[in-house]
Amino acid sequence: MSKQELPAAFVRQMESLLGSDTEAFLDSYERPRTHGLRFNGLKLADAPQLKEAVIREFSLTPVPWCSTGYYYGENVRPGKHPYHTAGLYYIQEPSAMSAVELLDPQPGETILDLAAAPGGKSTHISSKMKGEGLLVSNEIHPERAKILAENIERMGVTNAVVTSAAPDELSRRFPQAFDRIMLDAPCSGEGMFRKDSGAIAEWTPQLVELCAARQWDILQEAYAMLKPGGTMAYSTCTFNRSENEDMMERFTAHYADMEIIAMKRLWPHREAGEGHFVALLQKRGEPSGGGQTLEASPSERQRPRRKGRSGNGKPGAGLQDAQSALKAFQAWADEELPDFALPAGTPILFGESLYLLPGGELLQEQQLQGLKVPRAGLHLAHLKKNRIEPAHALAMALSPQQAAKRITLAAEDPQVSAYLRGETLQVDASLKGWVLAAVDGLPLGWGKASGGQLKNHLPKGLRQH
Numbered sequence: 001m002s003k004q005e006l007p008a009a010f011v012r013q014m015e016s017l018l019g020s021d022t023e024a025f026l027d028s029y030e031r032p033r034t035h036g037l038r039f040n041g042l043k044l045a046d047a048p049q050l051k052e053a054v055i056r057e058f059s060l061t062p063v064p065w066c067s068t069g070y071y072y073g074e075n076v077r078p079g080k081h082p083y084h085t086a087g088l089y090y091i092q093e094p095s096a097m098s099a100v101e102l103l104d105p106q107p108g109e110t111i112l113d114l115a116a117a118p119g120g121k122s123t124h125i126s127s128k129m130k131g132e133g134l135l136v137s138n139e140i141h142p143e144r145a146k147i148l149a150e151n152i153e154r155m156g157v158t159n160a161v162v163t164s165a166a167p168d169e170l171s172r173r174f175p176q177a178f179d180r181i182m183l184d185a186p187c188s189g190e191g192m193f194r195k196d197s198g199a200i201a202e203w204t205p206q207l208v209e210l211c212a213a214r215q216w217d218i219l220q221e222a223y224a225m226l227k228p229g230g231t232m233a234y235s236t237c238t239f240n241r242s243e244n245e246d247m248m249e250r251f252t253a254h255y256a257d258m259e260i261i262a263m264k265r266l267w268p269h270r271e272a273g274e275g276h277f278v279a280l281l282q283k284r285g286e287p288s289g290g291g292q293t294l295e296a297s298p299s300e301r302q303r304p305r306r307k308g309r310s311g312n313g314k315p316g317a318g319l320q321d322a323q324s325a326l327k328a329f330q331a332w333a334d335e336e337l338p339d340f341a342l343p344a345g346t347p348i349l350f351g352e353s354l355y356l357l358p359g360g361e362l363l364q365e366q367q368l369q370g371l372k373v374p375r376a377g378l379h380l381a382h383l384k385k386n387r388i389e390p391a392h393a394l395a396m397a398l399s400p401q402q403a404a405k406r407i408t409l410a411a412e413d414p415q416v417s418a419y420l421r422g423e424t425l426q427v428d429a430s431l432k433g434w435v436l437a438a439v440d441g442l443p444l445g446w447g448k449a450s451g452g453q454l455k456n457h458l459p460k461g462l463r464q465h
């Protein structure tokens, strides 16, 4: 794009914000946008050698503020590679990687990503949580929440629940519940101009005001959900002060127990990236000082709930079914996934789908009732009349060696693209039943083998054409 395309009111706004730096800032619009990818720690453990191979193949160079983040050039397409489908990395704008680095999530914590689709921050958070603790990943728009759920599944995340709720619906159910909150707020998108000319067309000073008003509303709900002692990262991909520093000043002036710990700006004329604002805030108080906790007791972490008991320990309708479903799944897994240890969680049934709800004692099925929940934790299986059909999400959360039957293909093998197109593969005639298809040590999905053919079970919506 050219800087001539920028709205005059935007240029004036940036002049008053940047002074003598304005020229350099505006010149950055004459340069190509940056591209980045971030490796998924959840997958690297299974195939550490692939990181170096990908770095070489795509001539990646490191992003200074994110140890798993790398730049790639505009002529390479890592998003089209089977390793992307296998969840080895997530394509993410480099400066956006700064937000979760500042939030610094830890394994075992209870974390909310309040405006999460398509999942850049959530998949970054889950990579740092290493499967321990609970991530509630929320997106208000149902269609976007579906994409979020798919990305979370692709990355092999086991400890995330995806909800699709307005922030106030969520805060009624989760008061003072989270150790950390990521609020990557909907904003006027001034940092998107190089990437998306639609963002330039939509920008007006009124849009900035509208976004600031909405951010203020969302911040109230985020505040209500943060535990005392908890931390929150607020980020935007826009440059004006109203949605950034001014918003943080207004917020901390309104809530005397909120303190700004750090504020960071990434500028497209100073760093290689499209630009981002991130603030880290802390709520004063003791972490145990009242409110709700979503932590499981140590014994709850180890095993699913007892048969015939509901999430709160009282007899509950329907849970009997979830428990029998889990039992049936476990019998299937004993045969088919001999080295697979079921992660901590409570079984939950949505129609014929069996999920494992993470979060232990205090994240209960009841809390989710009435909410849209595109993904109630790890999707284990579809329950057909007399049989178990393993879910795609389960495949993506496995190490291939956990599957009794598997085929491992090399990335350049034409069978990989055939599998990803949904085609039937020819396999050894001795293979029978559920087979995990993998690429270079990373799972891609299920197939069902019989008579030397592998019937493709990649979900239709994920097939590549």
Ligand SMILES: C[S@@+](CC[C@H](N)C(=O)[O-])C[C@H]1O[C@@H](n2cnc3c(N)ncnc32)[C@H](O)[C@@H]1O
Binding pocket: 096, 114, 115, 116, 117, 118, 119, 120, 121, 122, 139, 140, 141, 144, 166, 167, 184, 185, 186, 187, 214, 218
């Ligand atoms: C900047 S994007 C989030 C990007 C995401 N965190 C990521 O890293 O991939 C902001 C999100 O907020 C959502 N949103 C819009 N209006 C909202 C509202 N009133 N409350 C909460 N979220 C909203 C948008 O649908 C959008 O997905």
